[in-house]
Amino acid sequence: MTNNANTTPNTAPSTTPDLFLVAGATGTVGRQTVRELLSRGHLVRALTRDPDKADFSDFSGSGDGVEVVRGDLADPASLVPALEGVTGLHLITFDGGGFAALETGPEIVELAAKAGVRRITVLNGGGDTPLQDAVMAGDIAWTVLMPVEFMANALEWAQGIRADDTVREPFVGRLSAMVHEGDIGAVAAVALSEDGHGGKSYLITGPEALTIQDKADALAAARGREIEVVELTEAQALEQWRAAGQPEEVIGFLLEVYGNTPPEGRTPIGTVAEVTGRPARTFAQWAAENADAFRRV
Ligand SMILES: NC(=O)c1ccc[n+]([C@@H]2O[C@H](COP(=O)([O-])OP(=O)(O)OC[C@H]3O[C@@H](n4cnc5c(N)ncnc54)[C@H](OP(=O)(O)O)[C@@H]3O)[C@@H](O)[C@H]2O)c1
Secondary structure (H helix, E strand, O other), X not given: OOOOOOOOOOOOOOOOOOEEEEOOOOOHHHHHHHHHHHHOOOEEEEEEOOHHHXXXXXXXXXXXXXXXXXXXXXXXXXXXXXXXXXXXXXXXOEEOOOOEEOOOHHHHHHHHHHHOOOEEEEEOOOOOOHHHHHHHHOOOEEEEEEEOOEHHHXXXXXXXXXXXXXXEEOXXXXXXXXXXXXXXHHHHHHHHHOOOOOOEEEEEOOOOOEOHHHHHHHHHHHHOOOOEEEEOOHHHHHHHHHHOOOOHHHHHXXXXXXXXOOHHHHOOOOHHHHHHOOOOOOXXXXXXXXXXXXXXX
């Protein structure tokens, strides 16, 4: 007799979905981490300092699995209710828009251990940071996520492209193995919810190394209209970044990595496929998903 769902008694044990706390949930990577955890059937608490601005209603259906909770990583006591019943915790290393390094790592790790958290992922903020050091020194299984440039950074070009079909950048020949933010979220979700990733630091890249022109071409194809690339001098780039309100240390970092991109920033590796079992998404896919942001209305 054929075994099928109609004739087999339901003997599967009932399982309760695991609950995860995601910091940075209103940001680029945290939002995708929330999405990926939900898509794996888990429940998520989305941490924010301002619950009014957190909106997951576009997560069709699965958005019901998100509970928005108020908390501030700079004020560890505010995290106590949010940590209750949590299996895994996703952390960022900085405090606020100026990207100041969080110094509260030891307290956060202690509270997480008390709450019974079993796994922590940390979104690396460039090199060692006090919070990352505290997580790695603690007893909870940790995974450090070290993504290269996010594809989402291309959104910084949206206004210029909509205005006059132009991208203005310095160092236009530089190569970047930029990664889809959804793939960073997917690696985070797997590392948080499955065994085998503790004590590992994952460099996370996209599937190809692209120049500025390659990216502009992909965006042009996605929006159905040409884009011109104009190379800026370093001085012009500084002026543009300052006018956009970039902090000086971010500007210094950009000059360094754009002018002299290290091999790991421009060499695609297989982390996304190895950890998630799915190929890393291309920039052409990202461009198709985000084409409207680059179209004139
Ligand atoms: N952009 C890149 O190409 C790139 C590449 C590699 C690594 N990175 C690293 O990625 C990180 C930035 O990630 P992202 O772009 O996903 O962030 P983002 O979009 O800038 O969002 C920042 C998030 O941090 C949260 N936040 C800030 N301070 C907080 C605090 N004190 N307590 C709780 N939440 C706080 C904010 O939440 P609320 O405002 O809702 O509270 C917001 O969700 C940085 O560490 C950067 O170094 C970036």
